[in-house]
Amino acid sequence: MIDTPQIFGQQMPPVNIEANLMTVGGSDQAMVNIFVANQTAEFDFFNIAIIPYDQSEQPANYIAFQTPLVGGGIVSFSQIYLNSNDSIRVSTLYGSCSFTSTGVRYSGPGASPYVPTVSGSIGGNAALQSLVTALSDLGLIINDTSA
Amino acid sequence: MAFYIPQILGQVKPTLTVDTLLFTVTPGNTVQFSVFICNQSSAYDNYSIALVPYGTVEMPSSYLAYNTALAGGGTVAFSGLYLNGGDSVYVQSTLGNCGFTATGIDFLP
Numbered sequence: 001m002i003d004t005p006q007i008f009g010q011q012m013p014p015v016n017i018e019a020n021l022m023t024v025g026g027s028d029q030a031m032v033n034i035f036v037a038n039q040t041a042e043f044d045f046f047n048i049a050i051i052p053y054d055q056s057e058q059p060a061n062y063i064a065f066q067t068p069l070v071g072g073g074i075v076s077f078s079q080i081y082l083n084s085n086d087s088i089r090v091s092t093l094y095g096s097c098s099f100t101s102t103g104v105r106y107s108g109p110g111a112s113p114y115v116p117t118v119s120g121s122i123g124g125n126a127a128l129q130s131l132v133t134a135l136s137d138l139g140l141i142i143n144d145t146s147a
Numbered sequence: 148m149a150f151y152i153p154q155i156l157g158q159v160k161p162t163l164t165v166d167t168l169l170f171t172v173t174p175g176n177t178v179q180f181s182v183f184i185c186n187q188s189s190a191y192d193n194y195s196i197a198l199v200p201y202g203t204v205e206m207p208s209s210y211l212a213y214n215t216a217l218a219g220g221g222t223v224a225f226s227g228l229y230l231n232g233g234d235s236v237y238v239q240s241t242l243g244n245c246g247f248t249a250t251g252i253d254f255l256p
Contacts, residue, residue, distance in 0.1 A: 029153040045220065050183075050248055052155050060158040062246045063183035064222045079181050079226055081153035081250040106153060 002108040008032060008101040009088075012039070015095035018047075022101050023087040032103040034077045034088065038096050041071040045093040048077065053085035069097060119144040156180055156249040157236070160187070163243030166197075166205070169236040170249055174201075180251025181226040182236070188244035189219035195240070196225065196247075201233025209237075217245065 008030065009022035024030045038044050045068050049061040059065075069075060080088075080103075090099045122129045122145050129147075136143035156178065157170030172178050186192045193216050197209040207213075211225060228251075230236070238247045 031153055050155060050158070050250065052158070058160075059187060060160040060246050061248070062185045062187060063224075063248050065185050065187040065220065065246070066189070067185070067220045067222050077183065077222075077224065079250075080183075081155070081180070081252055083152065083154035086155060 001106055004105045004107065006102065006105055008103060008105075010098065010100045011090055012098040013091050013095065016091065016093060017095075018089050018091040021088040021090045021099050024082045024084055025105070025107065026084055027107065028084060029106040030082045030103055031106075032080045032082060032088070032101050034080065035074065035100045035102075036069060036076070036090075037074045037098050037100075038069045038071055039098060040094070040096040042094070042096065043068055043070060044096040045069070046097050046099075047091045048099075049089045050080065050082070051087050051089060053083065053087075057089065066093070121146050150255045152253045152255070154250070154253060156251055156253070158246070158248045159238065160246040161239050161243060164239060164241060165243075166195075166237050166239045169238050169247055171235040172201075172230045172232050173253070174232040175256050176232050177254045178230050178251050179254070180228050180230070180249050181224055182228065182238075183222065183224045183248045183250075184217060184238075185222045185246045185248075186217045186219055186244055187246055188242070190242070190244070191216055191218055192244040193217070193241040194245045194247075195238065197237045198228070198230065199235045199237060201231065201235075205237060214241065
């Protein structure tokens, strides 16, 4: 597995317009921190939705909803873990807040690798049975053999 | 050999006073996670979070938060939580205005 620290996305959405802050790559996972900064002297109110892949936005997705942020204020959300194609969408009431997501992208083999299935008859071979059991216990194969 | 999968573990916005399962750890796995709570109304709501070990039922000692007040539009997070296979997280709020999101790492054996 390859760990790549990076900025995933930066947005300053217009008034009441929802923007996509980031979407995790198709075969990646991510650990994300989000920073919100109110760039005016007045209160603004912000929303952050964490949306699982293949779902539409719904109330349960929000980790912040019309949350007030004082003028010049900042707030952060840490250690948000996402799987492939999950996304984060943001918006504000007055368009005064910027959003930055930074974190670590996990890519390549290792996170959820292919585990082959071994099938067929062991044929009473004790050594083969022992080998298949050992590999299965290590998580390297799925044991679908018969005695 | 162990594998790990960062992911959203559960998201719910329970009906008022209804104790609701946020997620259960797959037997054999372990997880490290955070819970984010978000009050989606302009009024105060009170929330509860219980960590319930496998094979037990919810009891007073299960609660991380119990009837804890959260201001309208408020948000709060709990981090550094670890669970073993079969353990569960239950959540509720008094007025049904709070959303709960659990994200973390699922460790597979």
